[in-house]
Amino acid sequence: MPELPEVETIVRDLSKSLEGKIFSDVIVRDDFLLRQRREDFVRRIRKKSVAGISRRGKAVIIGLSCGSFLVIQPMMTGQLVIDGQEDRHSRIVFNFSDGTRLLYNDQRRFGQLRAVDDLKDVPYFNILGPEPFAAQFSPAYMAWAFRRSRRPVKNSLLDHTFVAGIGNIYACEILFRSALAPRRQACRISEEKIKTVHRFIREVLNEAIAHRGSSMRNYRDGRGRKGAFHGRLAVYGREGLPCPRCRRAVKRVIQAGRSTFYCGHCQK
Numbered sequence: 576m577p578e579l580p581e582v583e584t585i586v587r588d589l590s591k592s593l594e595g596k597i598f599s600d601v602i603v604r605d606d607f608l609l610r611q612r613r614e615d616f617v618r619r620i621r622k623k624s625v626a627g628i629s630r631r632g633k634a635v636i637i638g639l640s641c642g643s644f645l646v647i648q649p650m651m652t653g654q655l656v657i658d659g660q661e662d663r664h665s666r667i668v669f670n671f672s673d674g675t676r677l678l679y680n681d682q683r684r685f686g687q688l689r690a691v692d693d694l695k696d697v698p699y700f701n702i703l704g705p706e707p708f709a710a711q712f713s714p715a716y717m718a719w720a721f722r723r724s725r726r727p728v729k730n731s732l733l734d735h736t737f738v739a740g741i742g743n744i745y746a747c748e749i750l751f752r753s754a755l756a757p758r759r760q761a762c763r764i765s766e767e768k769i770k771t772v773h774r775f776i777r778e779v780l781n782e783a784i785a786h787r788g789s790s791m792r793n794y795r796d797g798r799g800r801k802g803a804f805h806g807r808l809a810v811y812g813r814e815g816l817p818c819p820r821c822r823r824a825v826k827r828v829i830q831a832g833r834s835t836f837y838c839g840h841c842q843k
């Protein structure tokens with residue numbers, strides 16, 4: 576599943592390529608992904624130009640010239656590809672007046688697309704916590720949220736109402752760098768340690784953005800390429816392989832239905 580760094584990479588690629596272009600037509604090959612009637616979706620986008628592209632959590636927001644928005648949540652397997660080859664997973668084709676196009680491909684069809692006048696009409700945005708790079712996401716905010724939580728810290732990092740955009744891969748990596756056991760109760764973590772976790776949340780995400788994300792399964796950036804952070808993962812997907820710090824085997828446990836990778840020796 577694309578997480579914040581992967582979606583940020585897509586947004587930066589799309590910004591460079593699409594800003595100012597005019598949607599000449601929208602071809603919907605699969606209504607299932609739309610959260611409104613096809614005619615309404617197409618009508619709101621056609622003949623509008625791309626005013627700007629941004630991200631909130633794991634959603635791509637394409638601002639349209641009329642002041643409305645095209646919001647795309649790629650979820651598990653969605654891909655936005657500029658000028659790629661159509662294949663059987665190409666669900667929606669956005670054609671531009673200059674002859675170029677943007678494909679929305681989605682193998683498993685969990686993605687959601689909406690054209691809305693107001694971002695409040697996207698349910699996901701109404702429950703989402705602060706962005707990890709926003710001033711609001713401070714160590715003091717984290718301490719406030721952690722004091723109220725008896726859940727394992729890993730589950731807190733994955734909670735979108737607490738912080739936007741962190742998924743399973745980066746939660747594991749952040750906890751490894753923080754030398755913090757993933758099963759530790761959030762309310763039992765010291766203020767000092769919370770500052771460490773806060774610092775590594777931003778560090779890991781920034782590094783992953785700089786390397787254009789990690790390529791697990793289907794992720795491709797806006798140019799159809801894989802991300803390069805994959806090779807830098809310390810624990811995620813590395814069960815049984817040596818911990819980069821102590822060389823003991825990386826362990827895997829299941830937490831809230833998701834695999835957690837960690838080093839039992841380095842993370843306390």
Ligand SMILES: [Zn+2]
Nearest residue numbers: 818821838841
């Ligand atoms: Zn270790």
